[in-house]
Amino acid sequence: MQDIQYIGEHLLPGRLGHFFVLAAFVSAILSILSYRQRVLQPEDNSWLKFARVSWGIHSFSIFAVIGILFYLMISQMYEYQYAWDHVSDDLPMKYIFSAFWEGQEGSFLLWMFWHVILGGAVVFTAKRWEAGVMTWLSVVQLVLVSMIAGVYFADEFRMGSSPFLLLRDTMQAPIFNNPNYLSLIEGNGLNPLLQNYWMTIHPPTLFLGFASVTIPFCFAMAGLWEKDHTAWLKPVMPWTLFSTGILGLGVLMGGAWAYEALSFGGYWAWDPVENMSLVPWIILLAALHGNFIARHTGLSIKTTYIFYILAFLLVVYSTFLTRSGILGEESVHAFTEMGLEWQLIGFIGLFAIAGIYLLATRNKSIPTVQTEEKIQSREFWMFVGAMVLAFSALLITFSTSIPVWNKLLDVYGSIMGKGDMGVYHKAMPLDPIDHHNRFQLWNAALVAIISSLAQFMRFGAMGWDTFKKRFAKHALISLAVGLLLAYLLSLWIFLPSWQYIVLLIAASFAVISNVDYIINFGKTKLTSMASALAHGGFAIMIIGIMASGLNKQTISQNRFAQEGLADGLNAGENAFLIKGMPMYMNNYWVTYKSDSLEGFTKSYEVEFIKVNETGDTLEYFTTYPNILYDRQLTKVATANPHTKRYLDRDVFTFISGLPPEHQDRSNIRKVDSLLDYKLHYFTPGESKDISSFHVSLDSIILGTEHSEYDQEEDDLVISGAVTITDTVSQETYKVNPTLIVRNGLLYSLADQINDLNLRMRLKASSLDSLFPMDEDLPYEGLTMKSGETTTWNDLEITLAGIDKNIDYQGYDAHPDDIAIQAVLQIKNQKNKTYIARPLFFIRDGSPLNMKAYVGDLGLHIKLERIDPEKEAFHLFLARISDTPVLPIEIAEEVPRNDYIVLEAILFPGINLFWGGSLLMLFGMFLGMYKRLRKQ
């Protein structure tokens, strides 16, 4: 291929970007080597300096890469594939961050960014552990940088996917034969689904959570490597607590996003992607508790190591699952493939092998304490709790990894030559929500009980003989009050099976026990407070999950539709609501009142009124679920729910269906083409009986009253004002079928009466017969004086005078114009009088005019000239026939287009879930704060 000199490309930023990626790669290697030397030769200070400089260069390079990529995107340099793919000219700047991390490369950069920030904190605070931790952090960074390196080996294997690729290098298209292709393309833009503030705040939080898991992992690896198995247990603590807090927040935000902006109808759906962000968090909690035990008793150091390593590996595994495309058939929001599967597997493999190797070689040096764990000791139950957590994570991972098991089967099959293993493939559980809930329920109950009891115990069961009375007292009080609370809650929460009764008792017990603990211990010790808040928060969260999940009630059920179903199988969750017509459903009168378009968002006003048996209003509120259209306003891009929030419950509303015409403009013609239009001719004033309707054409008018008509300059608009009476109900309706000529194109605007399933439109050809080209009209001259009355054919015409207040529609007044309108009264044979106001004006010395049209008479009138001396007005009049005829096409049995399909769900006690979760995370941060202060 010959070289083409492309016009307007900016190649420098891309080259700089590549350079900094390589710089980050090389400096990560230097950082690894020099920090490693520092560990091996702790007395030699020069290595530390060199290592810090290397890390500094690495950090700067990462910032530079991010900065350059942002620059490409902000400047809309579409010659770069990443910018083209994620930005568009019309993308609001506030979504530039969302666009940045929408793609895989950007999200890897976000991950590295947080590593750099956290690494900086390690450099400044870790002291003795800096070198060991930073060695491993640099290894992780090295692997991550390789994911965006975009370097080819032997033309076959590509290492990483670079964000600085040129568009013309990533795809083959004829457009790239044009040197000036840049002027022809515009960006792809950000998926409208992601254009909300959650996309701005959720990924950074989640990735900070993911990145923060790396630090405890690095501590653990450093501890193993340096064979110093106890000293790291203390400094790692605040990092772990920070990580559990922030990762938990990230996961929770994901739930909030799903609940607030997506159509799940809930905050958690056990989707694989959600699961795999939750699992590392659970393992990290297990590690945290192992760490507590190890710190206080010297036990379970090995377990702590394993959990920290596992937590990090699960973060990488989660990355693999969501980015490799392996979840394709199972998940709603997995990334699409990037060709990095093997590299990601290598990522997991590398650190798994490193972890196993270090554990195996250091196994003997890990101290084990030779005491029997006593059952009355805190560490025993903490350990059991950690195991329950680990088991919970294992179970979730097991079910979520089914596509991986299938792949492994295939690999096994191809190695053993067994051919296609497809028949052995399994799919995820049919109802993942039920599946996971059923099992995790037990883990939650156990965690609630164990965490509460363990808090009242002491490490090493110190002084148990004297302490046990107190323990028994607290346990019994908590149990008694907990049972009472559970009973009270059971009056409110619907419990479908005994398992949930157990869970409710466990959670209630845990709430009371933690309150008890705060009262008795929290006052004096902040760490106790933190622990009780975290555990109590967890218990409250569980109650919130039960209340909002089990008591979840669908409001939007059409009783009437239900009765029509023969088998009565399914009442459905979606209700059909006609505009302005209240519908009664599950104690609420629900009305779709109105809708309004603002920008690209169409909001629907839905009113809910709850009444009691005597008709008193108990509750009244309005929600505004909306629809986001695409940038051309032709198609629905996404529907956003709207939730009415109360302290004790939420009412979630969501537009789950719209008339096809409102979903997609292209459907307007499709729907119209399916209708059976019948043609009827009307003269003004004429009435006809069509089916059970009495239809009359009141008049033909220039202009229209049609509600959907948006006036534009230079429009020519003709409409019929039609009155329809339903002979059955005697209801009367007015419609205005309309023809519009805009920019030389003819549009027909049909008008619909939804209550009668009737649609009306003007036959397009009627324009020619009513309003032909001006030169085709047989104009006749008529000269009149003001006040004069004359006869023209069968019409009696009076020139009533002139008016200088111009009201001519479509006349664009210039400041120097001299303009008047003649006021003509025209009376026909039926003694009906019409007013016509033709316009005459002088612009730049030339006389100009604009004609008046009396539709009912089919009369065109021009004021051609004014003779001031004789006070004579020279008029031109024309009409094609005495009685204009309007051809109206009428279709019956037309589907309604004034409805919404609404989903409305009541979530009682959902704030217990949010509140409990936040309390739990707050407890973790409090614990971190406390430990930081101690250090």
Next chain:
Amino acid sequence: MIKKSRFKIMPIIILALMGGGILMLISASKDMSTYSNFEQVKRSGESAKVVGVLAKDKPMYYNAEEDPNLFRFHMTDQDGKTHEVTLNAPKPQDFELSEQVVATGSFSGDEFIASSILMKCPSKYKNEEVLVRSNM
């Protein structure tokens, strides 16, 4: 004496937890479903996931006015057999454009009733996937 009995409780607790865990794992693995075709699902009488494509030449039914929770379409499974699928939920937007459909459900008589469908749509924004649940 008392001390000895304490030592016996601990292994029991651990064994009980492990036993419970193993039971859970076994029962969890029974929850796994299979990818199947219409014929097999019909024969087995159980629920499964059918992977296929929308039969675009066959009619599709959704009329919100009559029943907002009834959507019917035809789908061709991987063995080339086409069958009607009933979903008790509104019709997902742009369903006509879907490239792949995974329908989870079972037969009731001759009718395949889906409890959920996952569809993949080609779009400007790469492959979007939409999950629709009927929540029966």
